Amino acid sequence: MIAAPIATSDKCHRCGSKLAYEGRPCHLCLSPAGFELSDGRVEKVEGVERASTVRLPKFAQPKLIRGKNIRKPRGQRAIEVAKTIGRWTWNSIGIAVVVHALALVIALFFGEHVRDVVDYVQRVDVREEIAAAPVAAEQPDEIEVPDFEPLDDEMIMPDQVIEDPDILAGDPEYEAPPEHDVYAPLPQVAPPNPAPPSHNPFRRPDAGKGLGGGQPSSATNPPAGSGLFRNRNGESKAAAIQSHGGGSDTENAVNLGLAYLARTQDHNGSWDPNDGYRGRRPNWATSDNGYRGALTALCTLPFLAAGNSPDSGPYKKNVERAINWLMSQQTSDGCVAYKNATQMYTHTVATLALCEAYGMSGDEEIGNSAERAVRFLERTQGNGGGWDYNGYITGTGSGIERNDLSISGWGALAFKSAKAVGIKVNEKNWKSLSDLYDRHSLTNGETYYADRATGSISGTRKGIGMVGVGLTSRTVLDSERFEKRNYAAERLLLKKLPSWKDLKEPNESSENPNFNSFYGWYYGTLGVFLLNEGRGPAWEQWNDAIKKELLANQDLKGSRKGAWEAVDTWIGPLMGDFYSTALSVLCLEVYYRYNTVHRPDSETGPVTERRARPQPRNLPEVERDEPEHPVNGVVIDGVELDLDKAGHRSKYLRLLSRRDGLNSLPTLIKHLSDESTSVRSTALMEIGKLKATDAVSKVKAMLDDPDDQAIKLTVIDTLGTIGERSVYPSLVRLLSDPENSVQVAAQSALRKLANGKDFGINKRAWEDWFSRNP
Numbered sequence: 105m106i107a108a109p110i111a112t113s114d115k116c117h118r119c120g121s122k123l124a125y126e127g128r129p130c131h132l133c134l135s136p137a138g139f140e141l142s143d144g145r146v147e148k149v150e151g152v153e154r155a156s157t158v159r160l161p162k163f164a165q166p167k168l169i170r171g172k173n174i175r176k177p178r179g180q181r182a183i184e185v186a187k188t189i190g191r192w193t194w195n196s197i198g199i200a201v202v203v204h205a206l207a208l209v210i211a212l213f214f215g216e217h218v219r220d221v222v223d224y225v226q227r228v229d230v231r232e233e234i235a236a237a238p239v240a241a242e243q244p245d246e247i248e249v250p251d252f253e254p255l256d257d258e259m260i261m262p263d264q265v266i267e268d269p270d271i272l273a274g275d276p277e278y279e280a281p282p283e284h285d286v287y288a289p290l291p292q293v294a295p296p297n298p299a300p301p302s303h304n305p306f307r308r309p310d311a312g313k314g315l316g317g318g319q320p321s322s323a324t325n326p327p328a329g330s331g332l333f334r335n336r337n338g339e340s341k342a343a344a345i346q347s348h349g350g351g352s353d354t355e356n357a358v359n360l361g362l363a364y365l366a367r368t369q370d371h372n373g374s375w376d377p378n379d380g381y382r383g384r385r386p387n388w389a390t391s392d393n394g395y396r397g398a399l400t401a402l403c404t405l406p407f408l409a410a411g412n413s414p415d416s417g418p419y420k421k422n423v424e425r426a427i428n429w430l431m432s433q434q435t436s437d438g439c440v441a442y443k444n445a446t447q448m449y450t451h452t453v454a455t456l457a458l459c460e461a462y463g464m465s466g467d468e469e470i471g472n473s474a475e476r477a478v479r480f481l482e483r484t485q486g487n488g489g490g491w492d493y494n495g496y497i498t499g500t501g502s503g504i505e506r507n508d509l510s511i512s513g514w515g516a517l518a519f520k521s522a523k524a525v526g527i528k529v530n531e532k533n534w535k536s537l538s539d540l541y542d543r544h545s546l547t548n549g550e551t552y553y554a555d556r557a558t559g560s561i562s563g564t565r566k567g568i569g570m571v572g573v574g575l576t577s578r579t580v581l582d583s584e585r586f587e588k589r590n591y592a593a594e595r596l597l598l599k600k601l602p603s604w605k606d607l608k609e610p611n612e613s614s615e616n617p618n619f620n621s622f623y624g625w626y627y628g629t630l631g632v633f634l635l636n637e638g639r640g641p642a643w644e645q646w647n648d649a650i651k652k653e654l655l656a657n658q659d660l661k662g663s664r665k666g667a668w669e670a671v672d673t674w675i676g677p678l679m680g681d682f683y684s685t686a687l688s689v690l691c692l693e694v695y696y697r698y699n700t701v702h703r704p705d706s707e708t709g710p711v712t713e714r715r716a717r718p719q720p721r722n723l724p725e726v727e728r729d730e731p732e733h734p735v736n737g738v739v740i741d742g743v744e745l746d747l748d749k750a751g752h753r754s755k756y757l758r759l760l761s762r763r764d765g766l767n768s769l770p771t772l773i774k775h776l777s778d779e780s781t782s783v784r785s786t787a788l789m790e791i792g793k794l795k796a797t798d799a800v801s802k803v804k805a806m807l808d809d810p811d812d813q814a815i816k817l818t819v820i821d822t823l824g825t826i827g828e829r830s831v832y833p834s835l836v837r838l839l840s841d842p843e844n845s846v847q848v849a850a851q852s853a854l855r856k857l858a859n860g861k862d863f864g865i866n867k868r869a870w871e872d873w874f875s876r877n878p
Contacts, residue, residue: 332524333463335696336411344696348638349647354692357658361689362410364666365403366422368682373425374400380680382669397433397441397450399682400426401457406689408457409697413464427461430454431473438480439495440473448484448491452514455481456521463525471527478522481515482533488555489540491515506556507540513573513627520580538581545574549592567619568600569674572627579634584750587781590635591814594642597628598845601649604657607672621672625650626687629694637700640789641821641849654688750780757783761790769796776802785815792825800828807834817849824853832857832874839865 335344345351370376377395404426407419414424433454434440440458441450458474461467484495490507516537519529544552546566551574553565575593578586600606606620629650636643659667670676670684690697734746740759745752757775760768768790775787776799788806791799803826806812806819820838823831835857838850847865854870855862858877863869 332521332699333460335699336409336464341411341696344638348633348695349644349651350692350695353655354651354695357655358406358410358689358692360658360660360666361668361685361692362406362419362666364664364685365406365682365689366419369403369422369425371425373427373429375403375682377680377682380670380682382664382681394442394444394446395450395679397430398446398453399679399686401430401440401450401453403682403686404430404457405453405460406686406693408460408464409690409693411464414461414467414470415465423461427458427470430457431470434473434477438476438478440477445493447494448508448511449493449514451477451480451495452491452511452518455518456514459518459521459525459527462527463521471525474522474525475527478518478527478529481518482530485515485533485536487536489536489538490555504556506554508554509541509544509551509577510553510570510573512537512540513577516577516580534581537577538585541574541578541581541586545578545586545589547589547592549589549594549596550574551593567617567624568596569619569621569624569627571596572624572629572631575631575635576627579631583635583782584780587750588814590631591781594632594635595814595843595845597632598642598645599843601646602628602653603649604653604671607676609673611673617674618672619674621675622668622670622684622687623672623675626690629691633694634698634700636785638695640785641817641852642845644852645817645845645848650691654692658688750778750783753778753780753783754786757786757790761794766794766796769794769798772796773799773802776806781814784812785818788815788818788822792822795826797826797828800826800831804831804834807838817845820846820849820853824856827857829857829874829878832870836867836870839867839870 335341345355365375368375368379374396377399380399404423407417407423407426410419411417412419412423414420414427417423430440433442439447439451440454441447455474455477458470458477462471462474480495481491484491486492486496486505486507488505488507490509490512492506492508493511496505519534519537523529540555541551544555546552549571550566551570553570571593575590575597578590578593583590600620602625603620607618607622609618609620611617629646632643632646654668657668659665659669664681666685667681668684668688670679670681672684676684733744734748736747738745738747738756740756741763743755743759745756747753747756753775757768757772760771772787772791772794775783776791778784778787788803791803800823803819803822807816812819820835823835832854835850835853838846841847841850851862851864858870858873861873863873
């Protein structure tokens with residue numbers, strides 16, 4: 105047999121339509137265009153032919169049957185009906201079997217309650233059958249109402265309002281409650297009452313040099329790390345907001361952002377990165393694309409910063425679910441991460457979240473998990489002092505050591521929080537990390553991305569994003585050691601203030617991407633805040649810029665109300681709106697997230713003792729050494745300070761100025777020549793607060809001193825705060841300074857001298873006004 109194409113006509117032999125290609129089935133009726141011939145007769149048709157029962161469109165019907173109703177013979181139709189009945193019979197039996205099997209499974213699942221229900225129904229039936237006819241009771245003269253005492257915890261009166269902002273967490277239709285107060289409700293963190301584990305009867309070692317330095321406390325004392333986190337709740341939160349430049353606008357934005365993150369949280373406590381994309385997901389975004397762990401830890405931090413913990417706060421359920429999910433991901437070696445390309449990014453951020461959650465709650469289970477995570481960080485730290493994308497001891501690391509300073513920035517924050525809540529960090533690990541930033545931080549304030557290339561990305565790649573990472577890490581690790589480079593980094597950041605427009609600039613290449621990102625904004629905000637302790641002209645300039653951009657670009661309606669769109673072209677496409685929203689909220693929580701005076705070189709408060717755990721009788725008591733008094737120590741307002749430390753000298757000047765007022769001026773003027781830039785900056789700000797006109801000449805001379813260029817903005821601000829108008833020529837001259845930050849500081853100082861008058865950078869207008877108003 106052979107296949108013979110129809111070549112005698114270009115029309116379909118069945119419907120008469122023109123064929124698009126010879127030898128192909130008809131595109132209308134699918135009639136085949138080829139036949140198998142046997143002895144000159146058509147034996148078999150090749151191709152897919154329409155069934156004869158299918159009614160074609162009228163224009164596609166053959167001429168002989170067009171418009172006619174062609175039916176099969178009655179006998180064939182009867183046979184088809186019989187077959188249909190048979191199929192339905194067998195199908196019905198199959199459906200019945202499936203239904204009974206499903207009922208059996210349900211009965212087995214609820215088996216322990218089935219017998220009770222059956223017995224109860226039978227008893228009710230029997231009682232109904234034997235029950236006598238009801239007899240009408242006599243109507244009493246007065247209706248006696250029993251005096252029931254209602255239970256307060258079981259009654260809900262109509263005028264009561266139940267508010268639980270995270271009860272519908274994960275529901276995409278959930279809307280945050282309306283804001284009425286000037287500030288968001290300030291939740292109080294309840295004192296913890298942890299049950300001590302039996303396997304560890306000893307107390308953790310003292311971490312006297314950590315931020316906050318406090319040991320985890322008992323139920324009658326403040327929570328662990330309360331020194332570092334004390335501004336997250338209560339009146340101190342409101343005071344910190346007002347003192348450091350926040351307001352009701354920033355808190356309202358924070359509330360909206362937290363509500364968005366709460367309602368997009370999965371029921372298991374994590375955040376799915378794929379839910380954060382707008383519109384169509386990227387082609388590579390499959391499963392959780394490896395970022396679920398890192399993103400979950402990142403989204404947990406804003407809730408903790410707002411004063412929520414696993415056992416207190418309006419979002420305590422969200423925090424509890426998130427922390428439980430992170431702990432469920434922790435393996436026996438302490439790692440809280442998938443062993444994939446983002447392992448150490450996930451683990452460092454997760455360690456930070458666990459340490460803060462422990463500090464907010466004092467829960468021992470969280471504390472043990474956090475300590476194991478810190479130990480994993482210590483073991484996986486490279487000889488160069490940092491971490492790469494993979495941990496070395498897990499078998500997932502590369503053969504050649506690489507130290508990534510971006511990942512190591514999260515490691516520095518994790519170490520810092522661990523020490524703050526009483527988890528000991530090996531000093532060798534701390535110093536090794538500090539040395540890493542010493543080697544790869546330039547004198548102009550820039551920080552290298554890594555000490556070794558990865559793929560096509562050079563290790564010496566640097567940009568404005570890494571400037572903030574380096575500034576924050578160096579301030580946390582050793583602010584006095586890196587003082588000059590930190591102030592240089594601050595000047596770089598002030599030259600590149602946050603701009604929403606800059607986020608959308610395209611990436612040129614992997615070697616030179618658009619470093620303007622939410623990631624860079626987060627580290628820049630935290631670094632400038634910690635360096636200046638949330639005050640001064642440099643912080644004011646940065647804070648004004650970050651507030652302006654974030655408040656103007658938050659989504660205020662729709663399903664993503666409260667979110668910030670991840671418009672940055674470098675990291676945004678990888679992480680989505682959850683990443684941009686979490687970091688934006690953290691930027692607006694910076695005013696109270698950390699207590700500014702609790703830094704490694706300025707910790708002076710007493711160490712809060714942990715509650716003594718019940719110890720076995722055969723174990724000796726743990727003895728603590730008496731603290732040593734500093735050689736160059738001084739006690740002021742009950743606080744012992746070591747004046748050999750720059751941080752302690754700064755605190756001494758603040759306490760002295762508050763106690764003695766203008767009588768402290770000689771000491772403040774003396775410290776304007778201190779070797780530490782931060783101490784000179786503190787002395788300037790205290791002189792400005794006192795409006796000490798006797799110090800004007802000394803302060804004015806610092807404008808041209810090369811050693812004081814790092815704090816030039818503070819010098820300018822102090823001249824304006826003192827209020828002596830004779831210095832206006834020096835300030836007017838600075839309106840032509842090539843650095844925009846200096847021009848802005850000079851304008852601000854002139855406005856203070858002119859009681860609010862503002863002539864911008866118009867020198868002649870300023871000079872004319874001051875000549876008429878000496």
